[in-house]
Amino acid sequence: MTATLPTLPADVPNVTPQDREYHRLRSTYTASHTPGAILLPRSDSEVAQALRYAAGTAAPVSVRSGGHGLSGRSSNDDGTVIDLSRLSGVEILDPETGLVRVGAGARWAQVAAALSRHDLAISSGDHGGVGVGGLATAGGVGWLVREYGLTIDHVRAATVVLADGSIVRADGRSSPDLLWAVRGAGSYVGVVTDLDIDSMPLSGVAVTQLAIEVDPDGAVLERWAEFMAGAPRALTMSGALVMSDDRPVLVLTAVVASDDPRVAEKALRPLEKLGRVHRGRVSSARYADLVPLEHLHPNLGQQPSTTTNALLRRITADSARALVDVVSHRARPLVQLRALGGAVDDVDPAATAYAHREAHALVTATTFPPYSGPDLDEAVVPLLPYSIGAYRNFETRPDDEAFTRAFPGATGERVKALAGRYDPDGVLSRVDRL
Ligand SMILES: Cc1cc2nc3c(=O)[nH]c(=O)nc-3n(C[C@H](O)[C@H](O)[C@H](O)COP(=O)(O)OP(=O)(O)OC[C@H]3O[C@@H](n4cnc5c(N)ncnc54)[C@H](O)[C@@H]3O)c2cc1C
Known part of the structure; x- marks a missing residue:
């Protein structure tokens, strides 16, 4: 039958x-x-x-x-x-406070374009094609992360459809547990259809590109990290460690959350002391220019790849050398480096499902075909002793080990307990396993 x-x-x-x-x-x-x-x-x-x-x-x-x-x-x-692509509204709920309601199916390019008209911004990620639902329920390491913090840090409420079909408004008063889970582990508890997020007032940003020549020991990477630890929060930097003629180079984009060029110049000037630094001109931009509508494209499986990541408390001489080893691996992984700290540190590690507040550097490593998972695992071995955990959204393989790295200790226990409460039959984890 x-x-x-x-x-x-x-x-x-x-x-x-x-x-x-x-x-x-x-x-x-x-x-x-x-x-x-x-x-x-x-x-x-x-x-x-x-x-x-x-x-x-x-x-x-x-x-x-x-x-x-x-x-x-x-x-x-x-x-x-x-x-959820048809749930893509962007509505300013309160022009005074900047509280915005965004549909989970909106892309961050659309959010930025809509908010730009009101001189408001939500720091999201570095790509306008990324969706609200996947990013704002897990983290959100964006172009203004050191000034603004993670996207989840500003989520005040959400509408969640639970696995049994009930529709729940998750806010700090009526369902603090559900809101806690939405802020970092949302996919385990339900389908989020919209989020209320505090935006920040921002009329413009300053942007520049730079390239730093990296010595074989990677010592300049440690100096860069020290510089970022002491830099004003307005400055966020991220980029890639690449091999150029068999020599590592750190290629960075620096974004300063201010439309005053003097603020940018002051923040960036000390960089020249780091070593052989090639810096482009500082230009003014709208935040929306960083995640433009041009990023939108249909998703046709066009970018097969395997990614993993490591959060580092800070970059030391040893972990800097390990980074050079990773990028020199035969699989030539794409190694991306993001400075954290600043406003990310302001939030209590237990306040959201993102626990790794003490991590000041995020390293992602990606391999592309013909290289795959085993090659990537081999490539990142030198970095493992320095990793204190992982950011969930930069993992291709959401297995038990990745879960534990993203949601350590009490955080992971709470995520599992809430997943059991809100999705007891495991409907949502049929594909995204806990
Ligand atoms: C090119 C590129 C650049 C990126 N840059 C950044 C970056 O700078 N910073 C950063 O933080 N991240 C970045 N990411 C990672 C990104 O945050 C994640 O890939 C995120 O999951 C994508 O969101 P999405 O809605 O597009 O994903 P989708 O593919 O739609 O969803 C991914 C997963 O999220 C969950 N999910 C999606 N929507 C919902 C919902 N409404 N409710 C509950 N769960 C949901 C589901 O488990 C789903 O499998 C980048 C990714 C790419 C591909």
Whole structure:
């Protein structure tokens, strides 16, 4: 006897393999997939219907906001995708405080463009194509991270559809536990449909590019990290350690959260003392120029890759040397470096599901085909002794080990307990395992 499959909810728009749009909607940025059905809800109640349907199948359930998740698990093979792209509103709730409601399916380019008209900004990530739902439920290390903190640090409330289809408003008063989980581990507790986030007033930023020649021991990397530790919060820097003619070079973008060029010049001048530094001209920009609408593109599985990351308390002489070893590995991983600290440190490690407040550097390493996971694992070995944990959103393989690195100790226990409370049957972890 064959089990009867639930029928697709009649009110919720859907796309199945027979439909013309299927090709455009089936995959994510990093992975090609063939789901059985893609549901495109337009309201919280349609999300609830979609989730009830998906729960009733025994098949995988994926939740997709922007489709930029590195694990590629916002789609699947043969299961259901709940695609939130039609929930993409950006509404200023309070012009005085800058409180903004953003739909989970909006992309950060759209959020930045909408807020820019009001001289407001939310620091998100470095790419405008990334979705609100995946980033603002896990962290958010953006171009203004040292001034603003993580995106989750400013999430005040959220609407969450739980696995049983109930719609809950998560805020600090009525459901502090649920809000705590949304701020760092949201995917384990429900489908977030919108978030209320405090934006910051910002009329413009100053931006420049620089390249720092790195010695074989990486000593200049330690000096760069020391410089960042003492730099004003207005300055955020991130970039990549690359090999150029077999010599490592640190290529950075510096963003200063001010439209006063004197503030930028003062913040950047000491960099010249670090070593052989080549700095471009400082130019003025809108925050929205950093995550522009031009970043938006369909996700067709065009970027297969494997990524892992390490959070470092700080970059020491030893970990700097390890970074040079990683980038010199035969798989030539892309090694990205982000300075943290500043406002990230202001938040109590127990206040959100992102516990690693003491980490002042985030290192990501990515390999591209023909290299894969085992090559990446081999490449990052030199860095492991210095890692104090990981940022969930820069992991391609969300296995138990990655979970423990992202959610250590009491944080991980609380995430698991809340996942058990809000999704007792594990509907949402059919693809994103705890
Ligand atoms: C090019 C690129 C640049 C990036 N740059 C940065 C950066 O600078 N800073 C940074 O912090 N991160 C960055 N990231 C990582 C990014 O934060 C994650 O990949 C994030 O998950 C993408 O969000 P999304 O909505 O596009 O993802 P999706 O692929 O749609 O979703 C990824 C996962 O998030 C969960 N999820 C998605 N939506 C919801 C929801 N509404 N409710 C509950 N769970 C949900 C699901 O588990 C899903 O599998 C970058 C990624 C890429 C590909």
